[in-house]
Amino acid sequence: MSAPLLDIQTMRLSVKTDEGMAQILDHVALTLPRGRILGLVGESGCGKSTLVRAVLGILPRGATVDSGHILFENEDLLRLSEQELAKRIRGSRIGFIPQDPYLALNPVFTVGDQLLSVMRWHAPAPPGVTGRRARMRHHRERLVELLRRVQIPEPEAVLDRYPHQFSGGQRQRLMIAGALACSPRLVIADEPTTALDVTTQLQILKLLKSLVAEFDISMLFVTHDFGVVAQLCDDITVMYAGQTVESGPTAAVLADPQHPYTQALLACHPDRAQSLLGIPGRVPSPLNAPPGCRYAPRCPHAIDDCTRRAPHFAETGAGHLVNCRLAETQPEAA
Amino acid sequence: MLRFILRRVLLAIPSLFGLLVLTFFLVRVVPADPATALAGENATPAQIAAIRHEYGFDQPLYKQFVVYLGQVARFDFGESAYSRRPVSLDIKQRLPATLELTITSLLLGTFLGIPLGTIAAVYHNRWPDITLRILSVAGVAIAAFWFAIELQLLFSMELDWLPLRGRLSSSMDAPPLVTGFMLIDSLLAGRWDAFTDTLHHLILPAMTLSLGGLATIARFTRAGVLETLQRDFVTYARAQGVPSRVLIWKYVLKNSIVAALTQIGLLFGGLIAGAVVVETIFDWPGIGFYTVQAILTADYKVILGVTVVIGVIYAAVNILVDLIHGLVDPRLREQL
Ligand SMILES: Nc1ncnc2c1ncn2[C@@H]1O[C@H](COP(=O)(O)OP(=O)(O)OP(=O)(O)O)[C@@H](O)[C@H]1O
Ligand SMILES: [Mg+2]
Numbered sequence: 001m002s003a004p005l006l007d008i009q010t011m012r013l014s015v016k017t018d019e020g021m022a023q024i025l026d027h028v029a030l031t032l033p034r035g036r037i038l039g040l041v042g043e044s045g046c047g048k049s050t051l052v053r054a055v056l057g058i059l060p061r062g063a064t065v066d067s068g069h070i071l072f073e074n075e076d077l078l079r080l081s082e083q084e085l086a087k088r089i090r091g092s093r094i095g096f097i098p099q100d101p102y103l104a105l106n107p108v109f110t111v112g113d114q115l116l117s118v119m120r121w122h123a124p125a126p127p128g129v130t131g132r133r134a135r136m137r138h139h140r141e142r143l144v145e146l147l148r149r150v151q152i153p154e155p156e157a158v159l160d161r162y163p164h165q166f167s168g169g170q171r172q173r174l175m176i177a178g179a180l181a182c183s184p185r186l187v188i189a190d191e192p193t194t195a196l197d198v199t200t201q202l203q204i205l206k207l208l209k210s211l212v213a214e215f216d217i218s219m220l221f222v223t224h225d226f227g228v229v230a231q232l233c234d235d236i237t238v239m240y241a242g243q244t245v246e247s248g249p250t251a252a253v254l255a256d257p258q259h260p261y262t263q264a265l266l267a268c269h270p271d272r273a274q275s276l277l278g279i280p281g282r283v284p285s286p287l288n289a290p291p292g293c294r295y296a297p298r299c300p301h302a303i304d305d306c307t308r309r310a311p312h313f314a315e316t317g318a319g320h321l322v323n324c325r326l327a328e329t330q331p332e333a334a
Numbered sequence: 335m336l337r338f339i340l341r342r343v344l345l346a347i348p349s350l351f352g353l354l355v356l357t358f359f360l361v362r363v364v365p366a367d368p369a370t371a372l373a374g375e376n377a378t379p380a381q382i383a384a385i386r387h388e389y390g391f392d393q394p395l396y397k398q399f400v401v402y403l404g405q406v407a408r409f410d411f412g413e414s415a416y417s418r419r420p421v422s423l424d425i426k427q428r429l430p431a432t433l434e435l436t437i438t439s440l441l442l443g444t445f446l447g448i449p450l451g452t453i454a455a456v457y458h459n460r461w462p463d464i465t466l467r468i469l470s471v472a473g474v475a476i477a478a479f480w481f482a483i484e485l486q487l488l489f490s491m492e493l494d495w496l497p498l499r500g501r502l503s504s505s506m507d508a509p510p511l512v513t514g515f516m517l518i519d520s521l522l523a524g525r526w527d528a529f530t531d532t533l534h535h536l537i538l539p540a541m542t543l544s545l546g547g548l549a550t551i552a553r554f555t556r557a558g559v560l561e562t563l564q565r566d567f568v569t570y571a572r573a574q575g576v577p578s579r580v581l582i583w584k585y586v587l588k589n590s591i592v593a594a595l596t597q598i599g600l601l602f603g604g605l606i607a608g609a610v611v612v613e614t615i616f617d618w619p620g621i622g623f624y625t626v627q628a629i630l631t632a633d634y635k636v637i638l639g640v641t642v643v644i645g646v647i648y649a650a651v652n653i654l655v656d657l658i659h660g661l662v663d664p665r666l667r668e669q670l
Contacts, residue, residue, distance in 0.1 A: 053573075056572075056573050058569060058572045058573055086572075086575050086577060086578070087575075089575070090572070090573060090574060090575035091573075091574040091575025091576070092575060095574070096570065096573040096574055098566065098569075098570045098573070100566060103565065103566035103567065104566050104567050104569075104570035105567055105570075106567045106571070106585050106589065107567075107589070107663070107664075107665060108588050108589055108662060108663050108664065109585065109588070114571075114585075117576055117580065118571075118574045118575060118576060121575060121576065121577060121580075122574075122575050162664040162665070164664075164665055178574065179574075182575075
């Protein structure tokens with residue numbers, strides 16, 4: 001198998017807060033093979049967006065990466081300078097689809113201005129096209145074509161409109177076109193359907209799925225909704241309180257969850273992981289998080305060792321990795 | 335857009351009307367007996383009665399008001415008791431000098447204040463920001479006359495770079511009067527020497543006058559930019575690789591200047607008030623200087639005329655600011 005497109009290992013990240021250092025990410029691991037859709041699932045606040053921001057190099061001030069690497073096309077993004085990231089990674093090789101398209105668009109500029117501005121810096125132009133004007137004309141044509149592809153009516157006219165003149169679903173289509181505009185290898189979508197109603201959500205998911213194949217891209221799809229993952233994603237990575245707890249092919253993880261957290265999550269809310277009312281205890285604060293497994297205080301199977309043991313992944317099936325003592329002690333037995 | 339303009343203009347009418355009512359009452363009603371006040375201390379009752387009749391003070395109040403409106407509409411404020419010239423003529427001659435000074439100060443304050451405020455926000459809590467914060471407090475707190483005198487001492491007396499006072503060197507012939515704005519008139523006449531001379535004269539008073547406005551605009555821009563930097567679209571633009579200088583100076587700034595723009599409209603009133611002090615110090619032949627004289631000699635027609643004219647200009651500036659708002663923010667344009 002060829003090297004994965006995106007490979008994150010032993011990623012630790014802390015943020016300086018008023019009350020001290022908060023360990024937001026702790027031993028996160030995530031692997032996205034080429035041409036696939038990976039669902040990153042976890043409760044609100046578990047650090048999904050922070051991880052995305054780390055990949056894009058747009059962490060908030062006060063955040064520091066303590067260890068780990070983010071290999072994208074065999075290059076460690078954490079070693080790149082801000083200039084390099086801005087110049088040849090963000091927008092150009094990694095496209096981004098935000099959670100709330102309404103807030104993500106600048107209200108006082110036209111949609112065309114905003115989408116074309118990204119293309120102006122990052123979109124490749126075919127060899128024959130030289131000169132600023134010719135390039136911009138080319139970008140404009142490509143954008144119109146993309147807008148048509150994501151089913152925006154009257155794509156030509158749309159470029160001169162302002163964000164508030166679109167519906168939520170249309171805006172998200174605009175963002176999708178924007179993410180694809182510069183022919184990226186990877187598209188990261190951070191809960192792109194959370195702000196939409198169910199019907200629109202379904203249409204957008206279908207669109208995304210078809211685009212991944214058509215444009216030969218890979219996608220990191222962040223969500224807290226297992227239902228969405230089941231529909232869309234080839235693989236799944238589950239996070240809890242800043243740690244990766246389990247990952248593997250979607251079908252395997254959903255059918256046979258290995259980590260007690262995943263099991264509890266799927267048991268108490270088959271479709272949605274938004275609420276964990278069914279699991280006793282609370283998510284630990286990242287401020288003074290215990291070492292070892294962060295789920296241990298709530299885990300029915302926990303023993304003393306759980307809070308001491310360094311996170312470690314055990315493979316319980318083809319590509320199915322679990323960060324849990326249980327999986328280690330019962331190798332392929334159950 | 336046309337409807338937007340029209341509506342803004344219509345909205346200004348009530349406040350202008352309010353201004354007229356206010357000035358009318360201040361001048362005609364508040365003094366116990368304006369005729370006595372006008373006639374002076376040693377007037378006989380017959381003289382007072384004559385004045386009362388001449389000025390229409392014996393008419394019912396509403397009739398007086400209608401007459402007053404008519405006068406204002408004709409730009410007729412009567413004759414200055416001091417200069418014995420029509421007030422409107424004095425205003426016409428002096429207003430451009432004041433406008434030239436205030437507009438220059440406003441432009442100076444805007445075009446320095448907005449970039450400085452933006453830089454402060456980008457370097458939030460680091461040295462450029464802290465320096466600017468100290469300076470802007472100083473800018474608001476420093477007395478204009480002290481600053482003016484310091485400037486005069488340094489640039490005129492010590493370094494001899496800039497003239498001490500006035501609007502044009504006495505050795506220089508004034509360009510033919512067209513707009514009354516010396517800079518424009520000298521350009522129209524092709525008088526480069528007069529243009530640079532006026533510009534030199536303008537620098538110190540404009541700097542003095544712009545100080546408070548500059549600080550205010552910088553502060554509001556900084557606050558606006560800081561707020562905008564928190565918005566999601568900034569994160570999105572960064573995530574999509576928009577270079578940070580484009581992001582800040584184009585996308586963030588346009589969202590942030592709305593608050594600063596509102597301030598610019600309000601500042602204009604303060605600038606005209608400030609012009610009184612600055613014109614006196616720099617011997618600038620504007621309306622502020624003229625008003626001070628009028629107040630000192632209780633020349634009420636002058637005070638009235640100046641108040642009305644400045645009120646109208648103030649309203650016009652704020653309409654303009656509203657229109658710029660409409661240009662900046664498409665949502666505002668569509669609300670109507
Ligand atoms: N700038 C910051 N300063 C301090 N804490 C932060 C900062 N940014 C994020 N956090 C904390 O990091 C944790 C993870 O936040 P993050 O936004 O990554 O979660 P998420 O999984 O994306 O949640 P959601 O599903 O709500 O989007 C949260 O506990 C949050 O409070
Ligand atoms: Mg998030």
